[in-house]
Structure formats: C-alpha cells, structure tokens
Amino acid sequence: MSFLNLSPAEFLALAASAAAFLVALYLLDRSRRRQTVATFRFWTASALIPHWKRRRWIQQPWSLLLQIASVLLLLTAVAGLRWGSPEAAARDHVIVLDASAWMAARGRSGALLDEAKAAAVSYVRALPSSDRVMLIRADALATPVTGFLNDRGAIFEAIRKTQAGATALRLEDALQVARQAQRLEGRSAGSIVYAGAGRVSKEESTWASVPGGLRVLPVSDPPVNCGLRGLSLRRAEGDPASWEIFVTARNYGRARCDAPLTVQFGGALIGAHRFLLAPGEESSATFRYRTRTAGWIEARLRVDDALETDNHAEIEVPAQPALQVLVYSEEPELLRHVLEASPSVQAVFASPKNYDPGKKAAVVVLDRFRPSGLPQADTVWIEPPPGASPFQVRTSVKAARVERWHAENPLGAGLATRDLRLEETQVFEPAPGDLVVADCAEGPVIVARPGARRAVALGFHPGRGSTRFELATPLLFANLIAWLAPDVFRQWDFASASAGMVTATMDPAMDPGAARVVGRGGRPLPFTVEDGSLRFFAATTGSVQILGGNRAKVLSVNLPDVAGARWEPPPGTPRGLPGSPGPHRSAPSLWPLAAVLGALGLCFEWMRFGPRRRLTPEPEKGAS
Amino acid sequence: MSSQPIIDRDFLEKLERLSLHWQQPFGGLVGGHQRSRSPGPGQEFLDHRHFHHGDDPRAVNWRAYLRLEKLILKMFQVEPRVPVRMLLDVSRSMATGASSKFDYARRLAAALCYIGLIRLDAITVQPFSDRLGDPFLCSGGRQRLAETVNRLTALTPGGRTSYQKVVREFSSAGLPRGLLIVISDFLDEDDCIRPLQYLADSGHELLLIHLWAEEDRTPPWDGELELAHAETGERLEIDFGPEAREAYTAAFDRWARTLQEAMVRKGGRYAGIPTSMPVETAIFGPLAAVGAVE
Numbered sequence: 001m002s003f004l005n006l007s008p009a010e011f012l013a014l015a016a017s018a019a020a021f022l023v024a025l026y027l028l029d030r031s032r033r034r035q036t037v038a039t040f041r042f043w044t045a046s047a048l049i050p051h052w053k054r055r056r057w058i059q060q061p062w063s064l065l066l067q068i069a070s071v072l073l074l075l076t077a078v079a080g081l082r083w084g085s086p087e088a089a090a091r092d093h094v095i096v097l098d099a100s101a102w103m104a105a106r107g108r109s110g111a112l113l114d115e116a117k118a119a120a121v122s123y124v125r126a127l128p129s130s131d132r133v134m135l136i137r138a139d140a141l142a143t144p145v146t147g148f149l150n151d152r153g154a155i156f157e158a159i160r161k162t163q164a165g166a167t168a169l170r171l172e173d174a175l176q177v178a179r180q181a182q183r184l185e186g187r188s189a190g191s192i193v194y195a196g197a198g199r200v201s202k203e204e205s206t207w208a209s210v211p212g213g214l215r216v217l218p219v220s221d222p223p224v225n226c227g228l229r230g231l232s233l234r235r236a237e238g239d240p241a242s243w244e245i246f247v248t249a250r251n252y253g254r255a256r257c258d259a260p261l262t263v264q265f266g267g268a269l270i271g272a273h274r275f276l277l278a279p280g281e282e283s284s285a286t287f288r289y290r291t292r293t294a295g296w297i298e299a300r301l302r303v304d305d306a307l308e309t310d311n312h313a314e315i316e317v318p319a320q321p322a323l324q325v326l327v328y329s330e331e332p333e334l335l336r337h338v339l340e341a342s343p344s345v346q347a348v349f350a351s352p353k354n355y356d357p358g359k360k361a362a363v364v365v366l367d368r369f370r371p372s373g374l375p376q377a378d379t380v381w382i383e384p385p386p387g388a389s390p391f392q393v394r395t396s397v398k399a400a401r402v403e404r405w406h407a408e409n410p411l412g413a414g415l416a417t418r419d420l421r422l423e424e425t426q427v428f429e430p431a432p433g434d435l436v437v438a439d440c441a442e443g444p445v446i447v448a449r450p451g452a453r454r455a456v457a458l459g460f461h462p463g464r465g466s467t468r469f470e471l472a473t474p475l476l477f478a479n480l481i482a483w484l485a486p487d488v489f490r491q492w493d494f495a496s497a498s499a500g501m502v503t504a505t506m507d508p509a510m511d512p513g514a515a516r517v518v519g520r521g522g523r524p525l526p527f528t529v530e531d532g533s534l535r536f537f538a539a540t541t542g543s544v545q546i547l548g549g550n551r552a553k554v555l556s557v558n559l560p561d562v563a564g565a566r567w568e569p570p571p572g573t574p575r576g577l578p579g580s581p582g583p584h585r586s587a588p589s590l591w592p593l594a595a596v597l598g599a600l601g602l603c604f605e606w607m608r609f610g611p612r613r614r615l616t617p618e619p620e621k622g623a624s
Numbered sequence: 625m626s627s628q629p630i631i632d633r634d635f636l637e638k639l640e641r642l643s644l645h646w647q648q649p650f651g652g653l654v655g656g657h658q659r660s661r662s663p664g665p666g667q668e669f670l671d672h673r674h675f676h677h678g679d680d681p682r683a684v685n686w687r688a689y690l691r692l693e694k695l696i697l698k699m700f701q702v703e704p705r706v707p708v709r710m711l712l713d714v715s716r717s718m719a720t721g722a723s724s725k726f727d728y729a730r731r732l733a734a735a736l737c738y739i740g741l742i743r744l745d746a747i748t749v750q751p752f753s754d755r756l757g758d759p760f761l762c763s764g765g766r767q768r769l770a771e772t773v774n775r776l777t778a779l780t781p782g783g784r785t786s787y788q789k790v791v792r793e794f795s796s797a798g799l800p801r802g803l804l805i806v807i808s809d810f811l812d813e814d815d816c817i818r819p820l821q822y823l824a825d826s827g828h829e830l831l832l833i834h835l836w837a838e839e840d841r842t843p844p845w846d847g848e849l850e851l852a853h854a855e856t857g858e859r860l861e862i863d864f865g866p867e868a869r870e871a872y873t874a875a876f877d878r879w880a881r882t883l884q885e886a887m888v889r890k891g892g893r894y895a896g897i898p899t900s901m902p903v904e905t906a907i908f909g910p911l912a913a914v915g916a917v918e
Contacts, residue, residue, distance in 0.1 A: 032848040032850045032861065033849050033850065034849075034850045034851075035845055035849055035850070036853075037720060037843070037851050038717035038718075038720045038811045038837075038840055038855075039717060039811040039813065040813070040853055041875075041879070042872050042875040043862060043872065
C-alpha cells in the first residue's frame with residue numbers, strides 16, 4: 001500500500017493535524033455558549049436545571065470518532081491510496097523524439113522519423129493510464145511540445161505532427177531539459193525515453209553521463225549516405241566576371257560511396273566530378289565559371305542513398321552590373337584612362353553639346369562646361385565655370401601645390417602625395433556640410449557635398465599636365481567612385497551552409513565592429529565574433545548576409561546539418577519497449593473507495609448526531 | 625438600539641382615523657373628543673336633578689324655580705379630557721434579543737401618542753424600571769408629535785424591573801383615575817400580576833401591551849448554555865434542546881395566559897405582541913381586537 005502524493009511521514013503529520021483540528025472543532029461546537037436572557041423565570045420553570053450534569057469534555061465519543069475516521073478516509077482519498085509498491089504510483093515520463101535532419105533519412109521501413117514515432121507511440125500505449133507523458137522535440141534545440149499530460153490523444157497528435165528539422169541533434173541538451181522538466185514537476189519521475197537514430201556530433205558521441213531512468217528506442221541506421229557538406233562561390237582574382245565554385249562532399253555511411261557530382265548554372269551544366277569516398281571521408285571539387293548574369297548555381301550528387309536533402313545545394317548568384325558613368329567632355333581621352341581602369345565601371349563619353357540632364361546614369365562627369373540644367377544623378381564637376389556648379393569658386397590660382405589631403409573622410413583615404421603640383425586650379429569656398437578633400441595654400445581645391453544627390457568638385461583637371469602621371473590621380477578617382485557608388489567595390493562571397501550553428505570565417509578586411517548578420521527579410525540575427533570566426537544560429541533554411549564595410553558574404557543555409565557520428569548509449573541502458581506492464585498495472589486505486597466511505601461516514605454522523613439530535617436532555621422520571 | 629426613525633410619515637397617515645378607547649366612565653375636565661356619561665360642567669344639556677347643598681348656584685334652573693318653586697339643577701354633559709397614562713418599560717430586559725423590545729416599545733408608544741394627539745387627548749408618558757422616571761405630557765394636537773418623539777428617542781434602557789416598587793410609587797402620587805397603558809415585557813423576577821391587580825382595583829383601567837422577542841418565547845440555542853440575566857447579571861448553566869425548548873415555550877405561554885386572565889378579571893385588557901410583528905400590524909391587529917383603538 002502506498003500513498004501516491006504523500007510520504008508516510010507527511011501523511012501521518014497531515015492526519016494528526018486533521019484529527020486535532022476536528023477535535024478542536026468538536027470541543028468548540030460542544031462548548032458552553034454564553035447568552036444574555038431577559039429572565040430566568042421560564043428556564044427554571046421548565047424544570048431544566050435538574051437535567052444539567054457535570055460537563056464532560058467528550059460527550060459523544062462515537063460522534064467524534066466517526067468524524068475523525070471519515071475525515072481520515074477522505075484524506076487518504078486525496079493522498080491517492082493505492083495497493084502495491086511505490087513504483088506502482090503514477091509517474092511522469094518524458095519522450096525525447098529526435099527531429100534532427102538525419103531523421104529524414106530512409107530506413108528499413110520508411111523514414112527514420114516514422115520509425116521513431118511508431119516506437120514512441122508504442123511506448124506511450126504501454127504506459128498505465130495514470131502516468132503522464134511529456135513530449136520534447138529534439139534537434140539542435142530541445143523544444144517541449146507538450147506539458148505532462150494524461151491525455152494520450154494529445155500526445156499522439158503531437159508525435160504525429162513532428163517533422164524532421166534541418167539541424168543536428170544535441171542529445172545531451174535534450175536529455176538535460178527532460179530531466180529538468182521532471183524535477184520541476186516534482187512528482188514521481190518516470191523514464192526519459194529517447195527515440196531516434198542517435199546521430200550526434202563527434203564530440204558528443206562519447207558522452208556517457210546519461211541521466212538515470214533513460215531508455216532508448218533505437219531506429220535503424222542506413223548503411224549508405226553521401227551528402228554535400230558545402231557549396232561556396234567567390235569572384236576569381238583578376239576577373240570579376242568569373243566565379244570559383246567549391247563543392248565539398250562527405251560519406252556518412254558505413255560503405256564506400258561512389259557519388260557523381262554535377263554543377264549547373266541556370267539549368268546548364270557547367271561541370272561534373274566523381275567522388276569516391278571511403279566511410280567518413282570528406283572531399284572537395286573546384287569549378288570555374290564566367291558570367292555576369294544572375295542565376296542559380298546548383299550542385300547535385302547523383303546517388304540514391306538514405307538522405308536526399310543533403311544531395312542538393314544551390315546558391316543564388318546576383319547579377320554584377322557595371323557602374324554607368326556618363327562623361328561630358330570635349331577631351332574624353334584625358335579621362336578615359338582613369339575611368340576605364342576598373343572593370344566594374346562602364347564609362348560613356350559624350351560631347352557637352354549633346355548634354356541631356358535627364359539622361360540616365362549612375363554618375364555624371366561634367367568636364368569644364370556649364371550645363372543647361374543640373375543632372376539627375378551624382379555628379380563630378382571638373383573645373384566648373386564660376387556660377388555653373390553648386391560649388392562656389394573663390395579664386396583661381398596658378399602653380400599651386402596640394403599641401404594637404406584630408407584622409408579623415410573616405411574621399412581622401414589613402415592619399416598622402418605632397419608633391420602634387422597643379423599648373424592651374426580653382427579654389428572653392430566650401431559650404432557648411434561640405435567635405436574638403438584636398439587643400440592648397442589658397443584653400444580647398446577638391447570638395448564634396450553629401451546628400452541625396454552627391455556631388456564632387458575638382459578645381460583642376462586630373463588628366464591634364466603632370467597630374468595625369470601622378471599615382472594620386474587613379475586613387476582619387478577610385479575614392480570618388482567608391483564614395484558615389486559604394487556597392488561597386490563591395491566584394492561578395494557566396495557559400496552554402498548547414499542549418500543550426502553556422503560558423504563563417506570573417507574576411508580579415510572586415511571590421512568586426514561594423515559587422516552585421518541579416519537574415520530573411522532583413523531581420524538582424526544575433527552573432528558572436530571570436531578568433532576571426534563569426535557564429536550565429538540558423539534554425540531554418542534561407543539566405544543570410546554577413547555585411548561589414550565593403551565586404552559581404554552571402555550564406556545560403558540550404559543544407560541539412562547531418563551529424564557525422566553515432567551515439568551509443570552506455571551499457572545497461574534499457575533499449576526498446578518495456579516488457580509486460582508489470583504487477584502494478586493491475587494495482588487498484590483505493591481512493592474512490594476511501595472517498596465514498598468517508599462521505600458515507602460523515603452523512604451517517606450528521607444524521608445520527610446532527611444538530612437536531614445533539615445534546616437533547618433526557619427527561620428524568622418524575623419531572624413534569 | 626436602532627438608529628432609524630421610530631415612526632414614519634406613511635404610518636402616521638394610516639393612524640389619522642383611529643382614536644384611543646376606554647371602557648370605564650371617568651370624571652374629568654372639559655376637552656377631548658371622548659364622550660363621557662358623567663355629568664359636569666359643559667355646554668350640552670344632560671338632565672335635571674334637585675339642588676343639593678354645595679352645588680354651584682350658577683347651574684340652578686331659575687325658570688323652573690319660578691314655575692315650580694323648587695330648586696332644580698341643570699346638568700350638562702362634558703367631553704372630558706380623561707387622564708391617559710402610559711407606563712413604558714425601559715428596564716435592561718427590554719434591550720435583550722436580536723430585535724430590541726425597547727425600540728419596538730418606543731415605536732408603539734409613539735404611534736399611540738399620535739393617535740391621542742390627533743383626538744386632542746392628553747397622554748402622560750412615564751418610563752419605568754424599578755422606579756418611575758420623569759413623566760412628560762403629550763398633548764396639544766398633532767403638531768406636538770415631534771416633541772414626543774424626541775422625548776421617546778432620548779430614553780435609554782437601564783435598571784431592573786420591579787412592579788411592586790413602581791406601583792407603590794404610582795399609587796402614592798394620588799393621581800386621578802384614568803386609562804393606564806402599560807407597555808412592557810412584564811419580565812419581573814418577582815410577581816408582577818399582583819401589583820397590576822392593585823392598580824386595577826384602585827380604579828384605573830389597565831391596557832397591558834405585552835411585548836416579547838422570539839427568543840424570549842422560543843430560545844433558538846442548543847447545547848450547553850451559560851445564561852446571563854440581563855438585569856441582575858446572575859449566571860445559570862443549563863443544557864438545552866428541543867424538548868426543553870418545548871417546555872420553555874409552554875411555560876411562557878402559560879404565564880402569558882395567567883397575566884391575560886388576571887387583567888380580564890379586573891376589567892382590563894391585554895394584548896400580546898411579538899416584536900417580529902410590524903407595529904402597524906400590531907395597531908390594527910391585537911390592539912384593535914381588544915378595543916384599545918378604533
């Protein structure tokens with residue numbers, strides 16, 4: 001016999017308290033009441049005084065005993081009195097259902113997840129109806145799906161709705177969550193049942209300090225599986241239109257794997273490779289493809305193995321448009337060399353006579369002429385006639401010399417030439433908010449004006465005279481273009497990654513303080529930077545951008561995170577479904593009987609010793 | 625004690641058509657609306673009789689003397705102001721019970737005073753416990769009701785009931801005979817019937833209004849009781865139950881019947897009123913039934 005909710009000491013303490021309370025109530029009920037009356041005439045006249053006896057503390061012992069017994073019976077009902085050992089008491093079980101990416105693999109009879117679901121359902125069916133069950137869905141995160149429920153229908157529905165995720169299993173975390181849930185509930189802890197394949201990281205595969213009461217419901221382990229581990233792109237050095245493509249594959253199975261790989265761009269085959277991988281081996285292949293257009297680069301392993309989702313990866317490649325620069329100049333040759341040096345800039349030269357302020361271009365260069373109207377784009381003014389540009393010309397000087405470059409703003413970054421001589425230059429009167437890029441003795445010779453329409457004014461022509469041969473000239477134009485159109489020089493890297501904890505190597509040129517990680521829809525993701533690596537958690541597939549300065553990295557999180565090792569439970573850990581339900585399955589609960597007896601006892605006491613019958617004096621013989 | 629007004633306007637309107645009634649003829653002064661069968665100074669002719677020594681010569685019928693040569697006296701019928709007195713029990717026993725008999729008695733006294741006021745009767749209200757308290761006269765018409773109510777409201781319960789002392793004090797005052805209304809619970813540990821009979825024997829017409837609370841007649845308690853006497857402070861321990869309750873109630877009823885029979889034998893009237901009965905019901909019920917008001 002056991003009490004489900006209370007230990008024997010707790011029950012005895014509670015019973016003693018209840019009995020004491022009842023006795024106190026009894027004595028209080030039977031205590032002498034004080035009443036003020038108008039006269040004693042009728043009290044004495046009714047011949048009651050002879051009936052008064054010496055007061056006894058317990059006048060109706062059977063009533064008191066019956067009340068105490070009834071309340072104790074009700075107390076035992078509340079305590080859940082049950083025949084059998086304490087193990088027969090209702091317990092709280094936790095089902096940890098593996099929903100990692102690997103559970104989508106095909107097993108002997110359908111997906112591994114379906115096998116795990118069937119095992120979990122069988123286990124829950126084998127439990128006594130009084131036991132409560134909690135379901136935890138485990139992948140990289142341990143997600144409690146239900147609380148501790150007796151409702152088997154809700155548990156089965158939660159199991160049925162479980163889908164394989166994209167991340168790898170973190171079994172240790174999941175089992176700790178299960179144990180913590182049992183502790184918080186504070187009731188009799190049942191088993192923690194893990195249903196899954198046990199695919200974990202290599203570090204976790206040797207984990208042996210499992211919580212007590214663990215039971216494992218294993219599923220089949222497919223022998224063959226090869227999968228892509230990564231797909232990444234980057235611009236080829238020296239040829240911005242070319243992409244270098246890297247594909248990595250791994251053999252997760254126990255048998256040797258022969259996996260043909262095809263790489264396509266927009267459906268067109270651009271390369272093929274054949275991986276011959278030993279069990280656990282990982283190998284890479286490199287491809288090169290030249291294109292400026294946008295499209296999808298797709299890598300596919302042509303194998304028929306257990307897990308299909310890791311046989312395919314793709315990355316969206318954006319178009320690489322060139323910066324359209326429209327130059328109005330009578331001497332285009334003076335500027336051609338500085339504008340066509342970058343493959344990312346496409347310069348179009350036109351005569352000032354053909355000036356059209358509405359003509360579309362990203363940047364308009366106006367070389368020494370007065371336009372009929374301001375262009376609708378960012379503008380570079382070269383020796384603007386006084387009053388023709390938004391910049392005010394203070395004076396013109398000859399034989400000037402650039403004495404200072406303002407490296408504190410991006411236009412003067414990297415420029416330190418001190419011997420730049422200018423045969424003739426204009427000196428500007430900067431407006432408030434203007435950025436001064438270079439000064440001569442008389443004043444600013446290069447100024448820039450930020451705003452919605454950015455503008456830069458050069459007081460001298462960079463293609464004339466000795467400045468044409470100065471190193472500062474192309475650097476200055478590079479800074480101008482980078483300031484006017486920052487995206488032109490941003491370097492993009494593309495890579496595929498697996499869901500879960502993603503670790504990306506940061507470009508050394510990327511400022512960790514300025515780094516941002518942006519997920520789907522521009523949503524910022526939390527991340528950490530440590531030892532040149534940037535880490536963040538991606539629970540779902542999608543595209544994630546890592547931005548920092550003029551560097552950008554796009555991660556296509558479309559590969560499932562398949563753990564490479566298999567966890568084996570320590571020896572002695574129960575496996576599979578339990579045997580017979582055990583003797584406690586038929587152990588009857590006594591609380592309904594105790595409740596009924598307690599209620600009947602109280603009713604009988606009330607009828608027999610109730611207020612109408614309480615303390616009725618029995619008339620003595622001879623009294624009238 | 626209740627803080628609500630002891631009498632309200634709606635109730636007063638219902639009392640407009642009532643008047644106090646007594647059965648015996650009382651000699652009295654002119655005034656009031658109660659017709660008396662006693663001769664005396666008045667305006668309305670009643671009878672003739674022979675002149676006796678000591679009669680008022682102004683009442684001699686001189687026309688009859690000239691015709692008959694005999695002194696014939698004209699007698700006139702008076703509408704006398706019969707002395708109406710109201711003894712109001714303010715002992716501590718009146719304040720016991722869930723519904724205070726003291727409050728009920730004051731409301732009932734106010735109602736009877738109002739009935740007297742609208743008929744131009746003069747009612748002397750005198751509280752008592754073991755002695756007579758200061759009397760106050762209630763007369764002069766309905767506009768004097770407020771003063772009466774104020775005097776009644778100012779009363780406080782206290783003291784021990786002693787009818788022997790009160791009757792002795794009342795009799796020694798030599799007051800003229802009249803209607804004597806006694807509002808009380810009549811719970812005197814000594815005998816109260818004999819003093820009341822003495823009052824009736826001395827010519828007063830008694831109207832006993834017996835008030836009791838429900839717990840006075842049927843105590844609701846069970847079990848062991850420690851009773852405290854409201855007036856004496858004595859204590860009594862007792863077991864009490866349904867059968868004892870029945871015996872108690874029977875004793876109470878027996879005593880009330882004894883009181884009623886004693887009064888009826890002496891020409892008085894008795895009205896037993898529980899405090900659970902509204903005052904309006906008491907006026908138009910038990911009091912009207914015994915002819916106290918009409």
